[in-house]
Amino acid sequence: MKEEDISRILEQEEESIRKQCDDIIRVKPDLVFTEKGVSDLAQHFLLKAGITAIRRLKKTDNNRLARVCGARIVNDTTDLRESDVGTEADLFEITKIADEYYTYVTSPTTTACTICLRGPSKDVINEVERNLQDSLHVVRNIMLNPRLVPGGGALEMALAQAITEKGKSMEGVRQWPYKAIARALERHSRSFHELLFKTVVETRFASLLLYAQNTLRVLTIGPGVLMELQENWLTCGSWISGIL
Incomplete structure (x- = not known):
C-alpha cells in the first residue's frame, strides 16, 4: 500500500x-x-461545540439514563432529531470518590435512580447487593398489594390451625397430608417459641388457645408476652380462607 493510499x-x-x-x-x-469509545478527533470537535461526551456505558445503564433524561437511544447519527434529545435532566456533575470518578445525572421527574454500593471486598458488596434486591422486591410487592401479615410465628400457627380444621372435613387417609403439613408449620412456629423466656409447652398451649378463640396475636421475642396485633393489619383468617 502506497503512502498516498494511507493518507486517503x-x-x-x-x-x-x-x-x-x-x-x-x-x-x-x-x-x-x-456505549462505544470516542476518538480523540471526535472529542476535539465536540469540545469545540461545548458538548461533553461520556463513553463506554453499559447497555443497561444507558437504558436507565434514557429514562431519566427522557431521551431516545439512536444507533445512527443520521437519524438524529431534536426530539430525541432528553430535556428532563436538571443536573450533571462528575465527582471523585476514592480513586474513581462518578457521573451523576438527576431529574425531578425521574422514575429511575442508581444506588452506588461500596465495601471492603467483592464478597461483602455481593451480599449487600443481594439484601438490597430482596428489600426492593419487598417494597415492590407492598406497593402492588399493600397488605401485611404478622411475624413471630403467628402466621405459621394460623395456617396450621386452618389446615387442621380443613383436614377434619376429610375422611380416612385423605386427612394425613393435612395433618403432616399442619405439624410442619407448627414446628416452624416452635422455633420462635424457643426464643422466649416462657417454656415452649406453656407458650404453645397459650397460642393454640388464642387461635382456637379466633384471636390473632403475635409473639414478642424476649419478654415472652403475647401481644395483640393492630387492627389495620391483615387478619390471617381472611387471607387463609382465600388460599384454601
Whole structure:
C-alpha cells in the first residue's frame, strides 16, 4: 500500500468522524452518552461545540439514563432529531470518590435512580447487593398489594390451625397430608417459641388457645408476652380462607 493510499484512508476517516459530529452538534445537546469509545478527533470537535461526551456505558445503564433524561437511544447519527434529545435532566456533575470518578445525572421527574454500593471486598458488596434486591422486591410487592401479615410465628400457627380444621372435613387417609403439613408449620412456629423466656409447652398451649378463640396475636421475642396485633393489619383468617 502506497503512502498516498494511507493518507486517503485517514482523510476519509476524518471526514466520516466530522460528519458524525456535525450530525450530533446539529441537534444542540449538552451531553452525549455512548456505549462505544470516542476518538480523540471526535472529542476535539465536540469540545469545540461545548458538548461533553461520556463513553463506554453499559447497555443497561444507558437504558436507565434514557429514562431519566427522557431521551431516545439512536444507533445512527443520521437519524438524529431534536426530539430525541432528553430535556428532563436538571443536573450533571462528575465527582471523585476514592480513586474513581462518578457521573451523576438527576431529574425531578425521574422514575429511575442508581444506588452506588461500596465495601471492603467483592464478597461483602455481593451480599449487600443481594439484601438490597430482596428489600426492593419487598417494597415492590407492598406497593402492588399493600397488605401485611404478622411475624413471630403467628402466621405459621394460623395456617396450621386452618389446615387442621380443613383436614377434619376429610375422611380416612385423605386427612394425613393435612395433618403432616399442619405439624410442619407448627414446628416452624416452635422455633420462635424457643426464643422466649416462657417454656415452649406453656407458650404453645397459650397460642393454640388464642387461635382456637379466633384471636390473632403475635409473639414478642424476649419478654415472652403475647401481644395483640393492630387492627389495620391483615387478619390471617381472611387471607387463609382465600388460599384454601
